[in-house]
Amino acid sequence: MVAKKHAFDIPLKILGYFALILVTATMIVPFIWMVTTSLKPPHAVFTYPPELLPRELNFENYTMLFTLVPFGRYFVNTLFVTVFTVVGQIVITSLAAYGFARLRFIGRDFLFIVCLATMMVPYQVTLIPLFLLVFGLGWVNTYQGLIIPGVSSVFAIFLLRQAFLGVPKDYQEAARIDGASEFRIYWRIFMPLNGPALATLAVFAFMGTWTDLLWPLLIARTPDMRTLELGLAYFNSSTSAFRQTNWPLMMAASVVVMLPVLIIYIFAQRYFIKGISLSGVKG
Amino acid sequence: MGGPFLEECLMAGAYAPTTHTGKWADERNLWQRFWSRSNERVGYLFILPAFSHLVVFVLIPLVFSAYLSFTDWRGPNLQNAPFIGLKNYEFLLGDRQFWAAMKNTLLFTVLFVPISMAVSLGVAVVMNQKLRGVWFFRTLFFIPVISSWVAVSIIWITLLDPQAGILNYLLGQIGIAPVNWLGSPATALLAIVIIATWKGLGFQMVIWLAGLQAIPQELQEAAAIDGATRWQSFWRITLPLLAPTTFFLAVTGVIGSFQVFSPVYVITGGGPRGSTDVVVYHIYTRAFEAYDMGYAASQAWVLFAVIMFATLIQFWYRRRQGEETMF
């Protein structure tokens, strides 16, 4: 990778930075807005001109959230459910992706098309049948009810399959000649080589599970089973028509839900980079 | 699902030449082929966990919902669901509001997929120039991706506020009159496209970046030596080599935008004047607000057919481009 440096003209580089900074601003300003709004009193949200920084720091919303919500319990629940879902997704979908990408067996493409086709049906449609099924299994208000339906995902299979397809054939061939089993090839060659795809998948699975609302809403029936997102959704859920939306409170709840995902992401980010530079081997 | 195409795909998969086996074309029956050495049966074991999960938690509910689409299931009580054959589908053909929603969805897809792919490719190309501190930008760009739709929607509702929103404030600084982004039928869908592009940028960019980094630098250097401008080498070399990535993003992008739901649900509720009433939102309101389950299921299956059709067109196009494998 220590290839000869591109003959980069300075102006182009400056232009590149300028573009990046512009995009960064549009990416990041909304989040700054979210954090600062969560520190404003309700009536100070809409001012003209808009105030990106609050005049005074008002942590009331956070104290309210933390005192009224059994935060620790929700956090542990969410972590438990998320970790199992993510690990399950990585294992199950990467196995399938290897099968679909690198092994040839009768009916493979048909089965893959079946998988893909299920991606095309909106989730809301199967919601009730799925709930009836999980209910029939006796999994309402249990961790398995929260976890098991999410441990595989067709999108993840598709994503990893694309990544596995990019690994040169020679690797697989050589390992086979050495007498390695397919599982060994999958585990020792394909998994390490596809760090970025796996990290991407992990972050997606983490984020999807961590912030899911509808499914926990149906499954978690007692407060001790609630996830963070669900617990916070109880705020501002009053249906009385007279209530004004309390934007700062909602923003504060969003910040609280988002923070752990952000931390996990920053951690996984290192693997992204590692993985992306590793995948440079391909060329 | 489309019979002829399916067979074709199977054929393509089954008969495509590979390095280690050329025996697929022979005339032996299926049973013999199943036990032949060229059938890597261990593959079934690999897909077994994922596929059994799919059968139990996706296919069974799906089949059930397909059955529902032939019933007049209104309200939660399943016992009151008389079988009515194709009546739901007949009604659907003349349901103007449904087709209006389909049109909105199509418009969303046509706007969102190219815009988001182009913007994210542009950013990825800049990122790929080995600038200092790229990791920093990449980290930041990914934050919207990992935020929940609810959080993102709440943020943007306040940002797009016609009077006190930051966007209109900035536009006001350059002399543009305030726009009622979410309140005007002309701009609401566009606003959703912008928000969705913003949210998905980081993901698409990472996928593009992985594709870009897989392209050998020597190729571009060779092109530069041959006197090609950057622009030319991008169009002639980079873009064609990115085809698998483009294809992946296009297919998942189309499938995803046909199913766009969360931002509409949280931000606009289908309005103003029905301009953001997209199909999945339409189906959701039918099912969960009007308790019209059977009919909503039939709408979902029509949507499924449309998405399938759109996906098949993309596969067909890719095959016509001379790709041997399906995907």
Add this chain to the structure above:
Amino acid sequence: MRRIAPKVLFLVLVFVLVLPFSMALGQDPVTLNVVGVTVPPEELGSTLDLAYQALVASVQEANPNITVNAIETPPEFETQILVDLAAGTAPDIWRAGHAQLPELIEGGHLLDMRQCTEVVPELTMDRFVPSVLAIHQPEGPDGPVYGLPNGFTPMVFYYNTESFERAGVDLPTSDWTVDQFLDSVQRLTLDTSGRNAQDPAFDAANIEQYGFRVRKWAVLENLAWIWLFGGDVFSEDYSTVDGYLNSPETIEAITFLRDLVLQYHVAPEPNALDMMIQERAFPAVFLDGAVAMYPRGHWELVGLQLQENYSPDKLGVVGYPVGARDATIAFEDGWVINAAVADDPAKLEAACQFVNVATDVEFQRSKVETGLEISANQASADESVSLSAWPDLEAVFVAEMANVMTDPNARLVAMGVIEPRLDLMFENILAGADVTEEVNLAVEEIERELQR
């Protein structure tokens, strides 16, 4: 045979003697799952919260065998209850708005409350305001009663007395006519130079004070207008809209509303309204005098009170004007019991006891304190006029009950689809679309739905 007689007599005697005991002993502990007696976390400790707590406590006190399990109202409760009813995991009692009744009734999910009267004799129907109870009686006063009313509010006009003073317009009275209404709102609408909408030099582009507010909400705000013009949306049996929604009276009413916005400029256009209310809640804008009058229910009193610029003497309410009819619409929420409860006699009795306490005068008195709605308990509604912090306003609300007509949402399952269609029709019309054309389109599509 003679030998048997004493035995039978003995058995009967034992039975008669033991039965009351066994019934007393048979009061097994029952847990009732109830949704709708909690508040969101940030409202803990509020008047409403205390009222609910008192309700639960008094139910348990009066019936020591009952434990009330108050389930927090989940976000997206409407989705959840639907899934739960399909799976059989629904609560025993919950609060349901009148618009949810038809599908619940049609699905057979609601207990006929006459069964309760059998088990808990003191829970009689005569304690309720008859016009509100009627919402729960789709087959008329002699038919089944699905759920019992908790509270209600008729829609009325809120007006700002300062806006009236400023424009020199007399305050409205309950018998005002549509013409008087139009005259008032025209004179209430002032441009920045202080000219009103009747002035030939009136500047419609720079309006400082509007007379009224018109929005797209077909049922919430506009249906009462259609009624008072003598029109309707549905036929009596809800089987058709043709000849009703497109009747001359209905078209006249819709055109009138449209003209308030687009011709007389006495109500803000949708876009102008958006601009007006994004920064601040509408109640604050109203108290500031930007809009002199608007239709709303009882709950608005609470919202108005929360505003910084609130003062009680600014506030007045009056009924919709009188046209061919004196009409208004009411919104109601009630206690409904899951029909599945009837399988377990102990649970049935417990559930009926709960509703008995929840609809008696004592709990219902809390409505006066929370101010969200008026009690549907007749005695409680009557005393609320004197107990309320706004006796004059409360009297208007209570008097308006005589004019309430039944919301089609309480009768027609298909309203779930039809109401959004009607909203869309109004939205298009208020944005300038042709009235007759829009109405005919709506009639055509709604007719299809009804005939399905």
